[in-house]
Amino acid sequence: MTSQEESRHRCPCSDSPGPVADEEEVVRLLRDPESFDSKSGALTENAFKTSRMMRTKIKPAERSEVCGDSWGESLQRSAITSGAKLAEMAHNFARKPNQKIAPLAVAKAGEIRAIRHEEKSQEQLLIVLDDGCDGDPGHTVMRARDGHDRSYVQEARRQLLKIFRLKPLPLAEG
């Protein structure tokens, strides 16, 4: 998928808000302690699984491209998903005993797309695609572009951990 195709990509759902613009803020939900270390106040590598971004563990037959369920790491578009909805999702995301709700991790889609191949500066490593669907129009997926080995995707993950900033959880409704 070229950068132009990525910037035009919209899922076919009638409720799709359309392509994800570079200037849009996207949100990654975190869990403490599995993907957020409250001691250091930093995201952990488990926030972004390289195999999920590369689909290495997804059998071809199970690589869904159905809106809302397609492969990659899930993000939310903060312009589409309300603060109250994000708070609700964050609470549901960390329901296991010993898990604590963590702040949100946010970044601009353009920052993610700006992560480049070290030796080939024109080569983008990650893409951010609209994956909105009925009931979750703000859903977005982040994937590694094809053709790069795991070391590049891990380098991209290293950059993601620096790019994503923490943001306090919005207050839930009620």
Add this chain to the structure above:
Amino acid sequence: MLLDAVASPDSTVPALVATLPARNRGISEPWVPSRESSSRINSTSSGSFALCGLSDPFDRDFSITGAQPVAWSTLTIARAFRPAVERLLSYTRLPENWDNDGGQAPRLSTVAKAFGFLAEIAQYAKVPRLFVVGDGEIGFSWEGASGYAQVSFHDDSEIVVLAKFGDDLNVRGVFNYDSLPRDKVAQIIKQL
């Protein structure tokens, strides 16, 4: 006893044998090294890590000496690495879906390779930050003012190295345990 780590002749690749964690009870045969092994270290379920016959090897530096000293190396791990060793071994006890996001625990063979690497770098490196990822990855990370290093062990035997120091030293790639460019990686890690 939850786990035994067994030193191999070159003291770099331990094997994990004996009682497997609950999640692996379905496996009839424990993972064993291809090379003959000797000198065992025990790790109890509480995470303590002790030489056979010694209650707490971290009272002094941890060491393994082979039954045949002429043929077997001695492995010494500085006491400062104890939390890292315990953390690494704790990964074998992660349950299925440990992160509530479909997380799987690393395979014992992955833990064994990571342990071998940890034992190697303990000879010259600062204690790394350890991390585990729900797709079975175990990683070691160092960050410094002039560089960084990240060495990750994946459960398909791939080892990913991202290491850089200054403008001249740079290692990046996907390796296996035998092809890992140890000297170059060590050169970088030593400076972090």
